[in-house]
Amino acid sequence: MATKSLKERHNALAETNKQLAILNGGIFESGELPYFKDKIAATGHTPLRPKKLEILQINIGYMCNQVCEHCHVDAGPDRQEIMTRETMRLCLSVIQNTGAHTLDLTGGAPEMNPDFRWFVEEAAKAGIQDFIVRSNLTILRANKKYYDLPEFFKKHNVHIISSMPHYTRGKTDKQRGEGVFDKSIKALQELNAVGYGMPGSSLRLDLVYNPSGAFLPGDQAAMERDFKKALKDDFDIQFHNLFAITNLPIARFLDYLIASENYEDYMYALVEAYNPIAVENVMCTNTLSVSWDGWLYDCDFNQMLGLKVANKITHIKAYDEAMLQDRNIVISQHCYGCTAGAGSSCQGVVT
Amino acid sequence: MNVILSVNALFKNLKIETMTNTYYDPADLRKFGSITEWSEELGKKFFDYYGNVFEEGALTAREKSLIALAVAHVVKCPYCIDAYTKDGLEKGITKEEMMEAVHVGAAIVSGATLVHGVQMMNKYNKLSM
Numbered sequence: 210m211a212t213k214s215l216k217e218r219h220n221a222l223a224e225t226n227k228q229l230a231i232l233n234g235g236i237f238e239s240g241e242l243p244y245f246k247d248k249i250a251a252t253g254h255t256p257l258r259p260k261k262l263e264i265l266q267i268n269i270g271y272m273c274n275q276v277c278e279h280c281h282v283d284a285g286p287d288r289q290e291i292m293t294r295e296t297m298r299l300c301l302s303v304i305q306n307t308g309a310h311t312l313d314l315t316g317g318a319p320e321m322n323p324d325f326r327w328f329v330e331e332a333a334k335a336g337i338q339d340f341i342v343r344s345n346l347t348i349l350r351a352n353k354k355y356y357d358l359p360e361f362f363k364k365h366n367v368h369i370i371s372s373m374p375h376y377t378r379g380k381t382d383k384q385r386g387e388g389v390f391d392k393s394i395k396a397l398q399e400l401n402a403v404g405y406g407m408p409g410s411s412l413r414l415d416l417v418y419n420p421s422g423a424f425l426p427g428d429q430a431a432m433e434r435d436f437k438k439a440l441k442d443d444f445d446i447q448f449h450n451l452f453a454i455t456n457l458p459i460a461r462f463l464d465y466l467i468a469s470e471n472y473e474d475y476m477y478a479l480v481e482a483y484n485p486i487a488v489e490n491v492m493c494t495n496t497l498s499v500s501w502d503g504w505l506y507d508c509d510f511n512q513m514l515g516l517k518v519a520n521k522i523t524h525i526k527a528y529d530e531a532m533l534q535d536r537n538i539v540i541s542q543h544c545y546g547c548t549a550g551a552g553s554s555c556q557g558v559v560t
Numbered sequence: 561m562n563v564i565l566s567v568n569a570l571f572k573n574l575k576i577e578t579m580t581n582t583y584y585d586p587a588d589l590r591k592f593g594s595i596t597e598w599s600e601e602l603g604k605k606f607f608d609y610y611g612n613v614f615e616e617g618a619l620t621a622r623e624k625s626l627i628a629l630a631v632a633h634v635v636k637c638p639y640c641i642d643a644y645t646k647d648g649l650e651k652g653i654t655k656e657e658m659m660e661a662v663h664v665g666a667a668i669v670s671g672a673t674l675v676h677g678v679q680m681m682n683k684y685n686k687l688s689m
Contacts, residue, residue: 377654420649427650431621435652477590 210386212276214285215461222464223283225515231463232542236473242480245544252485257538259507262530263495266313266509266555267300268292269325270501273317274351277372277385279419281513283460284317292501294324297331299503299525304335307530309497311339313555315509318348320355333365341368343417343555346396347389359403368413369405370452370555371397374421376439384421397446406448415450417557423471425478425549426453429558452557455479457510457546479545487552490559493538499525507538509555514543589639622651629658630665 216223236242249255270291273284292300304312312332319325319342333340342362349358362369373393374384381390397414400406406414416436420426433451440446456462458475466472493507497518503525506512517523520536552559596603614624625647632640648658 375652380654418652422649424646424649427652428621431616432652435622481590 210278214276214283214287215464216283217285217287220464222460228459228463228514229541232458236476237542242476245540245542248483249488252488254485254488257493257540259534259536259538260494262307262309262497262534264311264313265304265307265309265499266315266496267499268315268501268509268512269319269322269328271317272321273345274321274348275345275386275389278465279384279456279462281457281460281462281510282317283513288317290501291322294327296503296525297324297328300499301331303525303528304332304337310337311341312337313341313343315343318345320344320348320358326361329365329367339368340366341370343370346371346393349396349399350392359399359405363403363412369400370415370417373416374419376436380421394444394446398444401447408447414448415452416448417452417454419454419456423466423469423475425455425482429453429551454557455546455549455553457543459510459543460513479549482549483545484548484550484552484560486560487548490552491547492554492556492559497533505533510543511539514541584638586642589642622653625651625653626657626661630661633662634665634669
């Protein structure tokens with residue numbers, strides 16, 4: 210398993226234009242599979258436009274303690290892109306005035322940003338209805354300085370969404386690295402201990418499942434049932450909801466698909482599972498994504514592909530929610546990942 | 561030199577042979593739906609039935625997937641093995657569970673063979689003094 214990001218390895222796929230060339234070429238260029246824009250046009254969904262803004266997702270840095278094989282961020286310990294306090298201040302003024310009901314902090318491991326706690330404390334004052342931090346769990350056990358994070362999250366009523374690819378050690382460690390499973394279990398037990406994820410608790414703890422390979426996620430409700438039973442029986446762990454998220458063919462997952470000769474089959478599977486009902490609710494229609502350096506994107510995936518919003522406003526310093534709503538969403542073939550089957554978003558299925 | 565060249569050419573030809581001259585092409589699996597084109601009514605009935613069979617019922621979709629995997633091995637259907645290995649992964653089924661299912665299929669096949677041993681014993685006894 211790799212211990213460095215594609216960027217650090219100088220892998221060609223660290224270049225976004227190389228990734229886009231693959232997504233626009235090959236089986237799509239030859240006409241074997243339809244371009245996403247043509248597919249959504251056939252079901253009357255073009256141009257794709259935003260609906261009401263509900264979620265403001267802020268990526269506060271690509272640094273992470275893990276190097277997961279499927280990571281669409283290409284995150285890792287070697288990534289130096291970290292949001293500064295100055296950019297955080299710009300974000301805070303947006304958070305205080307936004308009409309969005311959900312604030313979603315992500316990374317990398319957001320906890321590794323040196324100003325993370327300050328930002329959470331300040332952002333929590335804005336009184337946003339749902340304040341999410343996406344935690345990879347192992348960070349809570351990575352170093353003593355993080356051990357009190359469950360209490361810190363509780364104090365600020367933060368909603369935790371954590372990755373957990375499987376309820377068995379083998380599958381988890383294969384995707385996320387040796388020892389990740391045991392650390393994640395310990396972190397979940399600690400979150401439970403302070404009240405997170407318990408039945409009836411207002412301290413929300415949700416898990417994210419994404420497939421550990423070149424296949425699509427199964428039925429979210431059935432997976433949730435299996436996860437709940439196994440984690441309760443084996444480790445006495447409880448959580449609220451499981452979100453099944455499809456891996457999008459970008460960054461390290463794209464690299465894996467190509468290296469394992471699964472790329473074409475995977476794209477076929479995504480296109481075959483195209484669901485026009487999912488298109489109605491794709492997350493780019495209710496979300497805005499902000500990068501560590503303040504640029505604005507339709508979603509975190511577009512951020513990683515360097516596809517900024519198609520709008521006069523492209524940076525948080527000039528943020529204007531009304532103006533930003535008047536835009537066409539930027540799409541490419543990776544978008545098939547969000548419209549396959551029951552659909553996929555950072556909040557799980559969309560249908 | 562010439563020998564090496566001709567060996568390389570031979571391997572090249574062999575590779576082409578194996579790629580083009582085969583009864584089973586993995587890419588045919590995704591064309592399965594096209595059987596409906598030559599008999600729409602029956603094809604549609606089959607796929608509707610097939611879809612209903614695999615829905616959650618008294619058995620979970622997960623249990624059905626494992627049964628399908630075992631049967632796929634028993635009937636030695638390469639398309640079905642590909643399809644239900646992938647389906648199992650999608651449903652979070654572990655490799656240990658999958659292999660146990662294959663052994664269930666194999667045990668039934670072995671049993672079906674061996675139980676005929678009783679017929680052999682009967683016949684042997686009948687013909688022997």
